[in-house]
Amino acid sequence: MTVIAASELVKRYGDFAAVDGISFEVAPGESFGLLGPNGAGKSTTMRMVGAVSTRTSGSLTVLGLDPDDYGPEIRSRLGVVPQQDNLDNELRVRENLLTYGRYFGLPRRLVAERADELLQFAQLADRAGAKVDELSGGMKRRLTIARALINDPRILLLDEPTTGLDPQARHILWDRLFRLKEQGTTLLLTTHYMDEAEQLCDRLVVVDHGRIMAEGSPASLIRSYSTREVLEVRFGSDRNADAAAALAAGAAAPHESGAALEPRRRLPAAHRAEPHRMSAVIA
Numbered sequence: 001m002t003v004i005a006a007s008e009l010v011k012r013y014g015d016f017a018a019v020d021g022i023s024f025e026v027a028p029g030e031s032f033g034l035l036g037p038n039g040a041g042k043s044t045t046m047r048m049v050g051a052v053s054t055r056t057s058g059s060l061t062v063l064g065l066d067p068d069d070y071g072p073e074i075r076s077r078l079g080v081v082p083q084q085d086n087l088d089n090e091l092r093v094r095e096n097l098l099t100y101g102r103y104f105g106l107p108r109r110l111v112a113e114r115a116d117e118l119l120q121f122a123q124l125a126d127r128a129g130a131k132v133d134e135l136s137g138g139m140k141r142r143l144t145i146a147r148a149l150i151n152d153p154r155i156l157l158l159d160e161p162t163t164g165l166d167p168q169a170r171h172i173l174w175d176r177l178f179r180l181k182e183q184g185t186t187l188l189l190t191t192h193y194m195d196e197a198e199q200l201c202d203r204l205v206v207v208d209h210g211r212i213m214a215e216g217s218p219a220s221l222i223r224s225y226s227t228r229e230v231l232e233v234r235f236g237s238d239r240n241a242d243a244a245a246a247l248a249a250g251a252a253a254p255h256e257s258g259a260a261l262e263p264r265r266r267l268p269a270a271h272r273a274e275p276h277r278m279s280a281v282i283a
């Protein structure tokens, strides 16, 4: 049983394939991530799953339904947190929830009850009457998540839920999302951050240029792809050539050659002798 099944999913804009043959399946209650850099095709994939963008080819079912044929049914059963908050700035915080709830044709009293519960859940009860403009970025993100939950969805799509938030706001959001997961909500989320994927995802795919580059649990991906030590070194631009040559030649560690300005931390001697362990970030 899967709640989302994508097979060889493709989205083209003209000749350009934003999503170029992606396949994945998400089980009920699972938390599944799409991890990748800018332009990888994450939001494009999310929009197809959310039945707001049609696919060019491949197959896709959400809750067993094809978005091409059952767009409204799928949309009514999903919660969606888009990459850019699209709250109604004209309305106050609680009104945003009430208005959104009525789009789903839910009875007024039920929506009001849920709105109050969700304001508690999002730790915004004391801001119920505030204007959206007066909220901080993290509060807006929590309100957008609360709004996405007004129809009590079984699947929540979250496009970069914590980008731009400070560490404390991220942790609060992680905690809220973890609670939803514990209640059995299926999460499909995108992120740029492996630490976020590690916190929230049971499984993930790493996407780049519209294709899947790797997949597995966060722990298995970290085991397979990360080295024990990564040293980032930033060089002054006039010394790039010397520093790169020193690294390539496996000569003394850059800070010993005098080429590096500030290695972020010193490694034991054994590591200094192994330049292949070092990833140099040349500014």
Ligand SMILES: Nc1ncnc2c1ncn2[C@@H]1O[C@H](COP(=O)(O)OP(=O)(O)OP(=O)(O)O)[C@@H](O)[C@H]1O
Binding pocket: 013, 018, 036, 037, 038, 039, 040, 041, 042, 043, 044, 045, 083
């Ligand atoms: N409507 C569109 N028309 C043309 N190209 C598009 C359109 N939407 C997205 N693209 C292109 O598709 C590619 C994937 O975009 P997408 O927004 O899915 O990336 P992303 O992984 O979400 O990136 P980010 O991390 O920056 O949000 C990009 O090269 C983008 O320019």
Ligand SMILES: [Mg+2]
Binding pocket: 042, 043, 044, 083, 159
């Ligand atoms: Mg995106």
